[in-house]
Amino acid sequence: MTPRRTVVTTSWDDGHRLDTALADLLARYDVPGTFYIAPRNVELRPADRLPAAGIRDLAARGGVEIGGHTLSHLRLPLIDDTSAREQVALGKIELENIIGAPVVSFCYPRGEYRAVHVRQVAQAGFRLARTVRRSSLATGPVMEMATTVNAYAHRVDVPLVLRLAGGRPARAAQLYRHWDELAIRWFDLCLERGGVYHLWGHSWEVDARGDWARLERVLAYISGRPDVRYVTNGTLAEAGAA
Numbered sequence: 001m002t003p004r005r006t007v008v009t010t011s012w013d014d015g016h017r018l019d020t021a022l023a024d025l026l027a028r029y030d031v032p033g034t035f036y037i038a039p040r041n042v043e044l045r046p047a048d049r050l051p052a053a054g055i056r057d058l059a060a061r062g063g064v065e066i067g068g069h070t071l072s073h074l075r076l077p078l079i080d081d082t083s084a085r086e087q088v089a090l091g092k093i094e095l096e097n098i099i100g101a102p103v104v105s106f107c108y109p110r111g112e113y114r115a116v117h118v119r120q121v122a123q124a125g126f127r128l129a130r131t132v133r134r135s136s137l138a139t140g141p142v143m144e145m146a147t148t149v150n151a152y153a154h155r156v157d158v159p160l161v162l163r164l165a166g167g168r169p170a171r172a173a174q175l176y177r178h179w180d181e182l183a184i185r186w187f188d189l190c191l192e193r194g195g196v197y198h199l200w201g202h203s204w205e206v207d208a209r210g211d212w213a214r215l216e217r218v219l220a221y222i223s224g225r226p227d228v229r230y231v232t233n234g235t236l237a238e239a240g241a242a
Helices: 019-028 052-059 081-099 115-123 158-164 169-177 179-193 203-208 212-222 233-239
Strands: 006-014 033-037 064-068 105-107 128-130 195-201 228-230
Touching: 006 019, 006 179, 006 203, 006 233, 019 033, 019 052, 019 203, 019 212, 033 105, 052 064, 052 081, 064 081, 064 233, 081 115, 105 233, 115 128, 128 233, 179 195, 179 212, 195 203, 195 212, 203 212
Parallel strands: 006 033, 006 195, 006 228, 033 064, 064 105, 105 128
Antiparallel strands: none
């Protein structure tokens, strides 16, 4: 029997200065990462934004892709269409000027967007766009790509964890309380069924919740598998890995 294909990709949002520490951790386990950066992110203090030099250093690392996240991390549905178009396009231009290379992947800030924004992202020259939809081993539409698991404990996942736990209450409680357990369970399912396993999160959130050990546990578990392909988000679009 031909083994089901498993692909692993990860992505990390916002452009926080702690992205460099997260990239160090990914490199330790040889897991690629796409970093979606809003270079003038208004939701971060200026001192917490990854500066241009840091973005260049990140882009120069092996296994790292820089992706667009608008210029200022404004919520696209809350601004007019002209401003949204400018946010998408100018964020891409600024990142490309910083790293001296094309930026082909995009992530909608907070996962909020309308159909017009999907068109704007494509018109700006992006080839892939990631949402914050979770619990999928299929990417879905390339400009509205779904993910598998977030490096964060979401308290709305009760029905999901009950299914993943096979109806076992104790196991369901474990998955519900610990996102790393949920991430590992999803990876096991991906190995069984095939598909794209997409882990994503925020470096600042991992740090604020003291979750570096949980993240390292997940990376150690999912890395180094001989029959698994490890790629950046942009490679999914370019090579048709999804």
